Amino acid sequence: MLILAGPVGEREHDGGSHPERPARIRAALDGVSDLHLGSDLVTVAARAAARDDLLRVHDGEYLDELESFSRRGGGALDADTYVTDTSWDAAVRAAGAGLVAIEALESSREGVAFVAVRPPGHHAQPDRGMGFCLLNNVAVAAAALVAKGARVLIVDWDVHHGNGTQEIFWDEPNVLYVSTHQWPLYPGTGRPEEVGGLDAIGATLNVPVPPGATGDVLLQAMDEVAAPAVEAFGPEWVLVSCGFDAHRADPLAELVLTSGDFAALARRAGAYAPSPGRLVLFLEGGYDLQALRLSTAATLGALVADLSPPEPPTFGGPGSEAVRSAALFRRRAMEELSDRLLAVDSLDAPVTERPRWRLGGSR
Amino acid sequence: MRAPARIAVGYDGSPGSEAALRWAAALARALGAGVKVVHAVGLLEHAGLAALSVHEERARAIVAGAGMESSRLEWCVLEGDPGSVLCRVAEGPDPAELLVVGTRRSSVPAGLLGSTSLGLVACAPVPVVVVPPAGQVG
Numbered sequence: 001m002l003i004l005a006g007p008v009g010e011r012e013h014d015g016g017s018h019p020e021r022p023a024r025i026r027a028a029l030d031g032v033s034d035l036h037l038g039s040d041l042v043t044v045a046a047r048a049a050a051r052d053d054l055l056r057v058h059d060g061e062y063l064d065e066l067e068s069f070s071r072r073g074g075g076a077l078d079a080d081t082y083v084t085d086t087s088w089d090a091a092v093r094a095a096g097a098g099l100v101a102i103e104a105l106e107s108s109r110e111g112v113a114f115v116a117v118r119p120p121g122h123h124a125q126p127d128r129g130m131g132f133c134l135l136n137n138v139a140v141a142a143a144a145l146v147a148k149g150a151r152v153l154i155v156d157w158d159v160h161h162g163n164g165t166q167e168i169f170w171d172e173p174n175v176l177y178v179s180t181h182q183w184p185l186y187p188g189t190g191r192p193e194e195v196g197g198l199d200a201i202g203a204t205l206n207v208p209v210p211p212g213a214t215g216d217v218l219l220q221a222m223d224e225v226a227a228p229a230v231e232a233f234g235p236e237w238v239l240v241s242c243g244f245d246a247h248r249a250d251p252l253a254e255l256v257l258t259s260g261d262f263a264a265l266a267r268r269a270g271a272y273a274p275s276p277g278r279l280v281l282f283l284e285g286g287y288d289l290q291a292l293r294l295s296t297a298a299t300l301g302a303l304v305a306d307l308s309p310p311e312p313p314t315f316g317g318p319g320s321e322a323v324r325s326a327a328l329f330r331r332r333a334m335e336e337l338s339d340r341l342l343a344v345d346s347l348d349a350p351v352t353e354r355p356r357w358r359l360g361g362s363r
Numbered sequence: 364m365r366a367p368a369r370i371a372v373g374y375d376g377s378p379g380s381e382a383a384l385r386w387a388a389a390l391a392r393a394l395g396a397g398v399k400v401v402h403a404v405g406l407l408e409h410a411g412l413a414a415l416s417v418h419e420e421r422a423r424a425i426v427a428g429a430g431m432e433s434s435r436l437e438w439c440v441l442e443g444d445p446g447s448v449l450c451r452v453a454e455g456p457d458p459a460e461l462l463v464v465g466t467r468r469s470s471v472p473a474g475l476l477g478s479t480s481l482g483l484v485a486c487a488p489v490p491v492v493v494v495p496p497a498g499q500v501g
Contacts, residue, residue, distance in 0.1 A: 079413060080406045131406055186406050188443020252410045
């Protein structure tokens with residue numbers, strides 16, 4: 001069974017010629033329709049996230065100013081990110097859709113949920129929108145689960161690093177954040193040495209790969225680097241920042257995956273879930289409409305219909321060595337941080353140091 | 364303490380970043396330091412979907428106008444958000460020892476943007492100078 005949460009953003013939050021555009025939702029929905037699921041497709045409407053839900057991950061001042069800015073008509077937040085008069089309403093419904101999806105899965109105790117929303121979220125920091133993102137949709141859902149005592153795995157295979165999600169859960173030991181992404185590329189974070197704060201050493205896992213990397217490289221990252229960490233972590237829920245901009249047709253980056261690769265990645269993510277009804281995929285990037293449609297169908301088809309994807313998976317691109325290096329750099333960074341933590345503990349001093357690469361204002 | 368030998372300036376072609384570059388060049392001339400002009404490439408610019416807002420020739424002209432030898436300017440384009448990019452140039456091999464950024468004049472409320480300069484102050488391993496807009500620098 002597929003639970004479709006949303007859609008949000010089919011018409012609102014329209015930046016004209018901007019690549020993060022309403023037509024993306026129609027393309028994703030067409031991908032869902034291509035599965036012909038019949039009664040196995042259950043659509044649940046999104047609702048606006050409550051302020052308390054948003055405050056788990058965003059600053060109140062930021063929320064107030066974002067709403068006010070949107071109500072006044074909006075404008076450009078930065079060189080990449082826009083706000084319109086409908087952006088606030090779309091963003092809070094996008095953030096609430098994940099909560100609705102979780103409730104639906106808790107009720108059904110089976111199936112997979114797909115949150116078909118925009119604006120996307122994984123770049124949104126506690127106090128700042130950026131990278132096309134205003135509110136961090138996957139983080140709002142993860143934080144709600146953590147508040148109920150759950151351990152949450154977030155798998156982020158968007159081609160860009162989810163700096164906002166990493167920032168939000170940097171010191172949260174009950175969230176394991178795993179990201180594969182092109183490097184170098186915006187936003188410039190996501191090095192393997194970024195492994196989490198002193199309260200959550202190892203709970204952030206980054207595997208950057210070079211331009212031209214193929215699907216087998218990302219699967220290697222999942223199998224050799226992520227899988228051992230996931231097994232040790234023992235997630236109760238798996239949330240996926242499901243960007244499709246690593247597709248070879250995408251205009252914003254240079255990985256060369258096909259929809260077949262996303263199907264394989266989805267099977268990996270599904271295998272991390274401890275039981276049926278514990279997997280939620282959130283639409284993030286993906287800016288070529290046909291690739292978005294094909295990839296949505298392949299990803300969800302692999303999880304709920306056991307369908308073969310229309311494009312074969314890819315092999316042989318660069319990045320295998322980068323994956324092995326990432327594992328090595330990660331291990332070293334974790335050892336160094338653990339040594340520092342032991343040293344601090346021995347002095348009985350409070351742990352207050354802020355990582356140098358962690359940006360944004362304090363919460 | 365010794366004077367910085369390597370100064371990095373965030374540059375996006377805006378008036379604020381030009382003021383920062385002008386100030387950094389004047390300081391570098393006085394100290395005999397080098398200046399690394401750093402441009403951060405965002406999502407749209409990477410894809411060729413935004414007009415290129417920065418030009419190396421313009422940066423070199425600003426530096427020359429401040430009386431600094433152009434040969435001591437290093438032009439550097441890096442993928443990423445301005446904050447993370449500037450932190451990176453202050454780390455690793457041959458790191459910058461001083462970061463210089465300008466301020467933006469914008470209709471967007473300050474609380475919405477976060478702040479590159481405040482973020483840098485929080486995370487940078489080296490001193491950060493925030494230069495006010497042109498006309499306010501002595």
